[in-house]
Structures are given as C-alpha cells and as structure tokens.
Amino acid sequence: MSAKPIAGPEIExxxxxxxxxxxxxxRSARRAALHLIKKxxxxxxxxxxxxxxxxxxxxxxxxxxxxxxxxxxxxCTDPRRDPGTIIVVEDVSDLWALERAGAMSARYHVLGGTLxxxxxxxxxDLNIAALVDRVVSVANSExxxxxxxxxxxxxxxxxxxxxxxxDQLADTGVKxxxxxxxxxxxxxxxxxxxxxxxxxxxxxxxx
Amino acid sequence: MSAKPIAGPEIExxxxxxxxxxxxxxRSARRAALHLIKKxxxxxxxxxxxxxxxxxxxxxxxxxxxxxxxxxxxxCTDPRRDPGTIIVVEDVSDLWALERAGAMSARYHVLGGTLxxxxxxxxxDLNIAALVDRVVSVANSExxxxxxxxxxxxxxxxxxxxxxxxDQLADTGVKxxxxxxxxxxxxxxxxxxxxxxxxxxxxxxxx
Numbered sequence: 001m002s003a004k005p006i007a008g009p010e011i012e013x014x015x016x017x018x019x020x021x022x023x024x025x026x027r028s029a030r031r032a033a034l035h036l037i038k039k040x041x042x043x044x045x046x047x048x049x050x051x052x053x054x055x056x057x058x059x060x061x062x063x064x065x066x067x068x069x070x071x072x073x074x075x076c077t078d079p080r081r082d083p084g085t086i087i088v089v090e091d092v093s094d095l096w097a098l099e100r101a102g103a104m105s106a107r108y109h110v111l112g113g114t115l116x117x118x119x120x121x122x123x124x125d126l127n128i129a130a131l132v133d134r135v136v137s138v139a140n141s142e143x144x145x146x147x148x149x150x151x152x153x154x155x156x157x158x159x160x161x162x163x164x165x166x167d168q169l170a171d172t173g174v175k176x177x178x179x180x181x182x183x184x185x186x187x188x189x190x191x192x193x194x195x196x197x198x199x200x201x202x203x204x205x206x207x
Numbered sequence: 208m209s210a211k212p213i214a215g216p217e218i219e220x221x222x223x224x225x226x227x228x229x230x231x232x233x234r235s236a237r238r239a240a241l242h243l244i245k246k247x248x249x250x251x252x253x254x255x256x257x258x259x260x261x262x263x264x265x266x267x268x269x270x271x272x273x274x275x276x277x278x279x280x281x282x283c284t285d286p287r288r289d290p291g292t293i294i295v296v297e298d299v300s301d302l303w304a305l306e307r308a309g310a311m312s313a314r315y316h317v318l319g320g321t322l323x324x325x326x327x328x329x330x331x332d333l334n335i336a337a338l339v340d341r342v343v344s345v346a347n348s349e350x351x352x353x354x355x356x357x358x359x360x361x362x363x364x365x366x367x368x369x370x371x372x373x374d375q376l377a378d379t380g381v382k383x384x385x386x387x388x389x390x391x392x393x394x395x396x397x398x399x400x401x402x403x404x405x406x407x408x409x410x411x412x413x414x
Contacts, residue, residue, distance in 0.1 A: 006302075006303050006306045006307070007274065007275050007276070007281075007303075008264065008265075008275050008276025008277060008281065009276070010257065010260045010261045010263075010264045010265070010276050011261055011265065011274070011275070011276060013253075013257045013260070013261070014254075014257045014258060014261045017250065017253055017254045017257050018228075018254075020250060021225075021231075021239040021242060021243070022235070022238050022239055022242050023230065023231060023235040023238065023239060024228075024230060024231070024239070028229070028230040030300070030303060031229050031230065031300060032228040032229055032230060032231070033261075034274070034299055034300050034303075035228060035229050036228070036258070036261075037261065037265050037274050038274075040262055040265065043224065043227060044258055044261065044262045044265075045258075045259075045262045046220075046224055047221075047224045047225075047258050048255055048256075048258035048259035048262055049255075049259075050217065050220045050221045050224050051221060051243070051251055051252075051254050051255035051258060052252075052255035052256075052259070053217045053220070054217045054218055054220070054221045054240075054243075054244065054251060055247055055251045055252045055255055056217075057215065057217045058215075058217070058218065058244050058247065058251075066214075067214065067218070067241070067244050067245075068214050068215045068218070069214070069215025069216070069217050069218060070215060074214075074215065092241055093237070093238060093241050095213075096213045096214075096237060096241075099213045100213070
C-alpha cells in the first residue's frame with residue numbers, strides 16, 4: 001500500500017470518516033465514497049444536509065435515554081402507549097429492534113450499557129438510579145408502573161445487570177420480568193447451543 | 208415490521224440515505240446512524256462538513272474521467288508520471304485499486320463502463336472517442352503516448368470492450384497491451400476456475 005492519497009483531501013477526508021462507520025472497512029468506505037460522489041445531487045448533497053440536520057436536532061431523552069429529535073422523546077410522549085409497562089434495554093439499538101418487532105406498546109428505559117467490573121463500569125455509570133426514581137415517582141398516580149420487563153442481552157454481563165436491576169427494584173413493589181429463553185423462530189435445533197436447548201426443554205409449553 | 212418511524216424525521220432521513228450506500232442494508236444503516244449520533248462531535252458533525260465540502264469541490268477530470276477536487280486531476284498533472292503510458296480502466300474504483308497496487312507510475316483513462324448492447328451501452332456512451340483523441344493529439348510531441356494498457360475487468364463485457372478499443376487504436380500506431388491472466392498471488396489452485404488454470408498453464412514462464 002502506498003501512503004500517498006489517491007484523490008483530493010476533501011475526498012480522502014470523506015473516505016476516512018465513512019471508514020469509521022460500523023460495517024464499513026477502508027475498502028468499502030472507498031466504494032461508498034465513490035458511490036456518493038457519482039450520485040452527488042441525489043445522495044452526497046442530501047447526506048450532507050441530513051447529517052447536519054440530525055446533528056443539530058438530535059437529543060437524548062431525559063426520561064428514558066432514547067435518542068430522538070425531541071425531549072422527552074416521541075416514545076415517552078406517545079399517549080397510546082401503556083405507561084404501566086417499562087421495557088429496560090441496554091442500548092437504543094435494542095429499543096429500535098423491539099419497536100420493529102412491534103409486539104408491545106410499552107415505554108422504554110435505556111441503560112446505556114451493562115455492568116462490567118472488569119471494564120470499570122459500575123451501577124453509577126448506567127442509567128439505573130433514574131429508572132428506580134422513575135418507578136417510585138409515579139407509584140401512587142394513575143400512571144403507576146405495574147411491570148418492568150428486563151430486556152437485556154442474554155450475555156453474562158446482561159444477566160448480571162438484570163439481577164442487579166431486579167434487586168434495586170425489589171423494594172418498589174413492581175412486577176419484574178425478563179425475556180423468555182428458547183428456540184429462535186425459524187431456528188434449527190442442530191445449530192443451537194446446549195444452553196438454549198436446555199432452556200427450551202425446561203420451559204416447554206403445552207401443545 | 209411496523210411502518211411507523213422509530214425516531215424523529217431527521218434521524219429517519221439519515222438512516223434512509225445511509226441505507227443507499229453500497230455495503231449497507233437497512234439494518235446496518237440504522238446501526239451506522241446510531242453510531243454517528245452517539246459520536247456526534249467526533250463523527251456526525253465532521254461527516255456533514257466533509258460531505259458538503261466534497262460535494263462542493265469534486266470534479267470529473269476532463270482529460271481522463273477520474274474524479275478529484277481539481278480538473279485536470281492530480282494524476283493527470285503529476286509531473287513524475289510517465290505521459291507515454293495510459294492505463295485504460297472501466298471505473299474510477301479500478302484506477303484507485305491500481306494506484307493502491309502502486310506498480311506503475313502511468314496516466315489513466317476512465318471509460319465509465321463497458322460496451323453492453325443488451326443494456327443499450329454503445330461506444331458513444333463511453334469515454335472512448337476522447338481516448339483516441341488524446342492519443343492522436345500528442346502523437347508527434349515529446350509527450351507522445353507509446354503504450355495503452357487495457358486494464359478492464361476479465362468479464363465478457365470487459366473483453367468485448369477491450370477488443371473494440373484495440374480496433375479503435377490500431378490506426379494510431381501505439382502499442383496496445385492488456386493485463387496478464389493467471390493464478391492470483393496467494394491463490395490456491397483447487398479454488399480456481401478452469402479458464403484461469405488453462406491461461407496460467409498456457410502463459411507459463413521459465414523458472
């Protein structure tokens with residue numbers, strides 16, 4: 001690889017920034033930059049505008065930790081959502097994934113990560129105290145939270161965090177639940193790990 | 208999939224535009240957008256600026272068809288490059304790939320595609336006449352072109368285009384060559400197609 005840049009500095013800068021996106025390496029960033037340049041009016045100019053507008057408008061919701069262009073976010077202010085159910089997720093991407101599934105019309109709470117003592121992430125680094133406050137503050141109102149669904153990843157860190165959360169919420173009296181383990185829909189048994197298969201057998205349901 | 212947008216319109220617009228980049232689908236575009244939003248100052252704001260600057264500055268080189276922020280491009284104006292050799296490529300991405308290889312310090316000519324009668328792409332749709340003009344115009348000067356290397360893809364369309372180009376250049380008297388066929392460096396014979404193996408055997412060199 002020669003170190004000299006192939007194109008002008010503005011193009012090189014665009015390539016460098018695109019290469020920092022997840023899912024794009026140096027080679028695909030170059031391809032993406034070239035695609036943007038070739039479709040300048042349809043893609044590059046709109047992207048510049050959209051990125052500037054998003055940067056200007058984006059807010060972190062002070063209630064739940066979601067990102068949106070309004071604070072409180074559109075999920076927190078949606079009157080059709082059940083205020084009695086809060087789904088706790090690690091990250092905004094998990095919130096988006098659950099919204100795509102469209103299975104529940106609940107509110108959310110974004111932790112911003114998981115407890116990880118090895119990486120120095122303790123309870124005070126996550127959005128946990130705000131969750132307990134949120135549950136306690138509405139305890140005797142008509143918007144009282146009835147159930148907190150802990151929807152963290154099924155990793156060791158996720159499960160540690162889930163146990164800590166359940167402990168913290170124990171005194172509030174709300175029901176605390178978590179996602180089911182089992183065979184993914186469309187999944188083939190042969191490709192699943194032993195833990196998942198054991199959980200699916202153990203928690204089998206009547207046919 | 209619910210049709211309703213998950214986040215504000217500015218964020219949705221950013222996701223939609225990112226999803227149109229090669230290598231990013233709808234899901235990875237959402238992940239990329241979220242990454243940009245989370246790193247607003249380090250990534251989203253610089254990307255907006257870089258995209259706007261690139262859109263403002265980018266030019267198609269009127270000599271060779273390369274994209275750059277100058278016209279003629281930095282390759283065409285580089286005095287250290289041999290003006291006697293022109294490497295003909297299909298696309299700017301091929302020019303970049305050959306520059307990364309750094310094997311020759313020549314000039315380029317970007318065709319902008321390949322002949323494809325089925326898709327209605329004829330010689331007049333490609334940057335072919337300009338190549339012949341370019342060769343003819345300097346014929347008796349000190350910058351006379353001595354060799355045109357046809358570096359198109361080893362596809363049917365590429366080879367058809369190569370033959371057409373060789374015909375067009377026949378009267379100019381310049382040497383016309385093309386890339387070698389053979390075993391890719393690091394390639395395993397077992398995974399190569401018959402055509403490549405036959406070519407590698409036929410064009411074998413002395414050890």
